[in-house]
Amino acid sequence: MKILVTVKEVAAVDDEFEIDGLAIDDRYVTADLNEWDEYAVEAAVQIKEAHDDVEVVTATIGPSETDETIRQALAKGADRAIRVWDDALDDAGLLDPETKAQVLAAVAAEEDPDLVLTGVQSADDGFGATGVTLADKLDMEWGAVVNDLDLDLEAGVASVHRELEGGVEELTDIEIPAVLTIQTGINDPRYASLRGIRQAQSKELAEYSLADIGLDAAGIESPLEQTSLYEPETEGEATVFEGSPEETATELAELLAEKGVTS
Amino acid sequence: MSVLAIAEHRRGELRPVSLEQLAAGRDLADELGGELHTAVIGGDVEAFGAELNREGVDTVHTVDIGEEFNHDVYTQVVTQLATELDPTVLLMPNSVNGLDYAPAVANRLDRPLVTDVVDIDAEDGLTATRELYGSKAETTIDVHADQAAVTIRPAEWPTIEADGDAAIEAFDATIDESAVRSTVKGFEEVGGGDIDITDADVLVSVGRGIEEEENLDIIHDLAEALDATVSGSRPLIDNGWLAKDRQVGQSGKVVTPDVYIAIGISGAVQHVAGMKGSDTIVAINTDPNAPIFDIADYGIQDDLFEVVPALIEQFQ
Numbered sequence: 001m002k003i004l005v006t007v008k009e010v011a012a013v014d015d016e017f018e019i020d021g022l023a024i025d026d027r028y029v030t031a032d033l034n035e036w037d038e039y040a041v042e043a044a045v046q047i048k049e050a051h052d053d054v055e056v057v058t059a060t061i062g063p064s065e066t067d068e069t070i071r072q073a074l075a076k077g078a079d080r081a082i083r084v085w086d087d088a089l090d091d092a093g094l095l096d097p098e099t100k101a102q103v104l105a106a107v108a109a110e111e112d113p114d115l116v117l118t119g120v121q122s123a124d125d126g127f128g129a130t131g132v133t134l135a136d137k138l139d140m141e142w143g144a145v146v147n148d149l150d151l152d153l154e155a156g157v158a159s160v161h162r163e164l165e166g167g168v169e170e171l172t173d174i175e176i177p178a179v180l181t182i183q184t185g186i187n188d189p190r191y192a193s194l195r196g197i198r199q200a201q202s203k204e205l206a207e208y209s210l211a212d213i214g215l216d217a218a219g220i221e222s223p224l225e226q227t228s229l230y231e232p233e234t235e236g237e238a239t240v241f242e243g244s245p246e247e248t249a250t251e252l253a254e255l256l257a258e259k260g261v262t263s
Numbered sequence: 264m265s266v267l268a269i270a271e272h273r274r275g276e277l278r279p280v281s282l283e284q285l286a287a288g289r290d291l292a293d294e295l296g297g298e299l300h301t302a303v304i305g306g307d308v309e310a311f312g313a314e315l316n317r318e319g320v321d322t323v324h325t326v327d328i329g330e331e332f333n334h335d336v337y338t339q340v341v342t343q344l345a346t347e348l349d350p351t352v353l354l355m356p357n358s359v360n361g362l363d364y365a366p367a368v369a370n371r372l373d374r375p376l377v378t379d380v381v382d383i384d385a386e387d388g389l390t391a392t393r394e395l396y397g398s399k400a401e402t403t404i405d406v407h408a409d410q411a412a413v414t415i416r417p418a419e420w421p422t423i424e425a426d427g428d429a430a431i432e433a434f435d436a437t438i439d440e441s442a443v444r445s446t447v448k449g450f451e452e453v454g455g456g457d458i459d460i461t462d463a464d465v466l467v468s469v470g471r472g473i474e475e476e477e478n479l480d481i482i483h484d485l486a487e488a489l490d491a492t493v494s495g496s497r498p499l500i501d502n503g504w505l506a507k508d509r510q511v512g513q514s515g516k517v518v519t520p521d522v523y524i525a526i527g528i529s530g531a532v533q534h535v536a537g538m539k540g541s542d543t544i545v546a547i548n549t550d551p552n553a554p555i556f557d558i559a560d561y562g563i564q565d566d567l568f569e570v571v572p573a574l575i576e577q578f579q
Contacts, residue, residue, distance in 0.1 A: 013396040015550040127378045132366035141444040144363035164359050165513050167453040175444040185501035223375035225405045232401045236557035248563045249573035259522055261465050
């Protein structure tokens with residue numbers, strides 16, 4: 001059995017930052033493995049540990065700078081990695097879910113996985129749509145926002161919980177092969193061990209251009225164009241208590257007493 | 264040049280975003296000079312259809328198929344409806360279920376998809392506003408296409424309350440059963456403890472800023488000193504530091520206490536959705552730009568590890 005996990009490097013922005021044109025100034029940005037994808041990698045590695053003959057392959061769209069992030073996933077137990085990058089992707093600007101899914105579908109067509117796991121969304125652009133778009137392109141079944149997963153490989157069914165709003169979960173059986181988008185909290189992602197980190201350095205990380213996976217660079221054109229980036233206006237009218245922690249705590253205690261909050 | 268908004272319901276009730284979409288959709292339809300259509304799929308479509316007949320809606324389409332949401336069915340029905348009505352903008356909710364079918368529909372219709380929009384206008388082509396980096400920045404996006412699919416963030420538009428005089432029409436969809444490859448088996452309430460945080464008058468709510476599980480002791484001490492109940496934001500529940508039924512937010516509980524004290528909570532939109540109805544909101548956070556201060560009534564912009572012990576002392 002083969003599991004393909006999509007892994008994205010995301011930009012984490014400091015509390016204080018400056019905007020430079022259409023991007024956050026590099027000085028305030030740290031690259032990191034997308035939090036949701038960490039849970040997807042862990043889910044895949046747990047399946048591998050529970051069954052015989054499972055291979056976990058990661059797929060990433062990104063330039064060579066993302067290799068370090070990809071190695072994090074390899075260090076946590078993925079077997080090998082694929083990274084796709086191309087000048088055409090670099091030039092496309094804002095990559096919409098369809099464009100990303102098109103590239104990942106071409107990778108999946110080569111790999112022919114039995115299961116594809118993606119994070120529910122990415123922490124930076126947060127479209128939350130690539131996984132389901134990918135499923136539809138692959139003509140696979142899917143499940144979005146999965147926070148519990150029980151695989152019955154013999155029956156070919158993934159029994160999942162989907163986390164709906166308001167503290168309600170939907171219990172659904174999904175035919176596999178399928179794409180599942182994984183929600184945080186489904187498991188407890190492991191830290192990479194020193195051994196894992198060492199091993200990750202020697203694991204295969206294949207680099208492909210669009211042509212390598214059978215895509216025409218001319219077909220890569222995002223219909224979405226980012227035209228501005230700005231800090232949202234603060235609507236807050238909070239009364240902010242000033243002073244030392246003791247002073248602010250005293251003011252807050254008085255307020256709470258006024259509101260009738262006392263032990 | 265029309266707009267089609269797909270309603271959402273669960274366990275017999277229309278969800279509020281269904282009516283918010285009508286406000287967003289009416290504005291768009293006005294800008295486009297066209298009609299606003301809405302559709303409801305499954306459940307008691309007659310009752311839902313009547314409920315969706317609000318001011319500004321031209322036609323309500325009812326699709327009497329199944330009881331609850333199934334993404335395979337929704338994908339097929341919405342694709343057929345949109346193919347027949349050919350709307351300029353297809354609106355769907357940016358909900359868990361919306362994100363479970365909207366991308367597939369957009370793919371089948373070969374339309375660009377813009378998700379989680381907080382503002383949108385169609386005056387000079389379609390322009391959507393979205394948030395990035397967990398609401399730290401906002402961006403505008405021009406959609407270079409004649410037709411698009413859009414999911415709108417819940418609670419960003421008002422609900423349309425006034426009754427309308429829409430035509431109500433039944434739509435016959437053809438379902439390819441062989442393409443229905445998922446089966447909804449039921450629902451489960453998230454449990455874990457014996458406290459109902461929605462009953463609490465005072466909530467001491469804690470977020471990622473608490474850093475370590477051991478540090479939760481001061482939060483419990485504060486809650487005890489205030490005779491309050493402890494709740495938390497998603498990361499704490501994901502870490503297993505608090506029971507699942509203590510989660511405040513979109514995927515947790517919606518709470519409306521008299522006083523909500525948010526400690527080390529940045530105020531991501533998913534969290535705010537669950538607590539913005541609280542009477543008095545107090546925020547304690549080191550980051551003065553944290554979005555929680557946008558909705559707080561009172562704030563302390565300082566280290567929680569200094570403020571909380573000082574506050575406990577005040578009540579002892």
